[in-house]
Amino acid sequence: MRLNIRLLSSAVQKRPFYVTTPIFYVNAAPHLGHLYSAVVADAIQRFEKLTNPDCNVIFSTGTDEHGTKIQQAAAKANLPLPDYCTKLSDEYRTLFREFNVDFTDYVRTTEKRHKVAVKHFWNKLVKKDYIYKAKYSGWYSVNDESFVPEAHTREDVINGEKVKVSVESGHPVEWTEETNYMFRLSAFKTHLQEWLSKDGVITPSKFQKQLQELLENEVYFPDISVSRPSSRVHWAIRVPNDEEQSIYVWLDALINYLTVIGYPDEEAMISRGRPWPADVHVVGKDILKFHGIYWPAFLMAINWHPPRRLVCHAHWTVDGTKMSKSRRNVVHPRATPAPPAALRYLLLREATMATDANYSETKLINVANSELADTLGNLASRCCGAALNPRQEFPPLHVKELADCKQSEVTAQLLDCVERLPGK
Structure with missing residues (x-):
């Protein structure tokens, strides 16, 4: 197995070892890539238990259930939003159990405890004066649930028409003008550069260099929009004291890592051994910017430490082709011609974290x-x-x-x- 888990092990643990997967977006059923993230995190926590038997491990996973894409998916499935989210979330939970992903905590962003954590976190940002209201305009990707800077867009041809797309994801973008709440991301450029200068904070190192280059090449490091008009994104957590605005789904989603440890309840966090900063966040390369730029900045803004390490992995292709629903080549783990243990073995054996791996049934x-x-x-x-x-x-x-x-x-x-x- 090429994943160097030994580097992630802690020599002495006086507090819980805290490892997480991303929370998975429930706009579609789980596929091979989702399972891979979960299996990598599971391998890390199992190795920690082997090398440090007395350590208490917290291993969290779960589902991200707010946003425009969820609204659209629920409508397409002809299901009420809460029922749709529960149905898809249960699919992820069941799949991970079937593949022996031994998580200790499962979090959903529609839970009451998570909404409490998000609103408390928002109020902390407001109190620290890192949130302000302003008119905002820019290219917005519904698929990525994020605004895309002009410099990160390009023209492409989709279905015979010229359209603007995000350079990073290839998803279409549309010009949007609206009044939003903004986060003063620009205030944290130097702090982020200092954090990213530490060896091994992002593994593999190529992804750490990508983030460093992103910060160096941005002549103007802009603030980011952290809310949307609730008339457009109604399936989301409302901004405290402003029902006309919904909290940006990525800010909402990232706080799940704090929800798991009992935030903002001090006694709950103490009872769990105060497992922050998280030891390892496992993420896919498509969400590296959110975890390696936005998330540490949000935490710095409330005077909390960023995570100790991000383990970032590349993607899986199918017979040499990028996995996508439009190509109808998405691999559903239950449909593979081998038992769960064999697929787990292949995922960990075949992939190198830094480069895309190729799946085939023959292999x-x-x-x-x-x-x-x-x-x-x-x-x-x-x-x-x-x-x-x-x-x-x-x-x-x-x-x-x-x-x-x-x-x-x-x-x-x-x-x-x-x-x-x-x-x-």
Whole structure:
């Protein structure tokens, strides 16, 4: 496995080890890329448990359920917004359980506890004078739920028509003029550069360099819009004391990492061991800017530390082609021709974090057969064989370790199978 998990392990833990996935947008069913983020985070927390058995791990995941795309998806599915969000969120939760993603916390942005956290965070930004109201105009991408600077757009041809698109995502943008609340991002350029100068704060290093170059090349580092008119984005958390404005879905979503640890309830955070700053945020490269620029700046604004590390991964292609719904080549994990353990193995074995990995059913089947069934199966068979163990003696399991192992349902089932092997 090429992911260097050892670098992410903490030598001594006096507080919980806190690792997160992004929260996943419920405008569509989960696909291979979502599962990959979750499996990477799961591998990190499992390694932490192996190397530091006494450590308490908090591993959070969940779903992002506000915004224009959710409104559109619910309408297309002909479902009320709350029902649609619950249905899709349950799909993510069930999928992760099926693939043994051993999360401890699952958060949804439509939960009351999250709304409380978001409004408290907003009020802190207002109190610190980092939010102000202004007329705003610019190119807006509905798909990305964000404004795109002019310099980051280009002309493209879609369905025979010339349209403006985002250079980063390739999604269409539309010119929008409206009154919004703005966040003074410009005040944090130097602070962000200092944070990004620390070795290993973004892994792999190529993504850290991308963010550093972004900050260096921006002659004018603009403030960002952090609200939308609620008449346009009604499925969102309202700005405190202003029902005509909805909080920007990315500001809303990023605060989930604080919601999980009990923010803003001081006693709740103490009871969880004050696990901030987060040890590892696992993110895909398409959301690096939000986690590597916006999120640290938001935290700095309320005098909280940025996360200790972002682990950023590249994407998965399918038979050498970018995965997309329009090409109808999105890989749904349950539909793959191998059991969950084999797909998990392929995801961690095949991908290098810095470059896109390619999925094919042929590769999955070949790897499952040759490396799992044949190589590992043969190793297990030889280790138990009469040539190495002529008297067929096996040491008993330690009672304490056995009891600890059986706390996990998956491990308990595996041990049960092992204990029944001699009879078969």
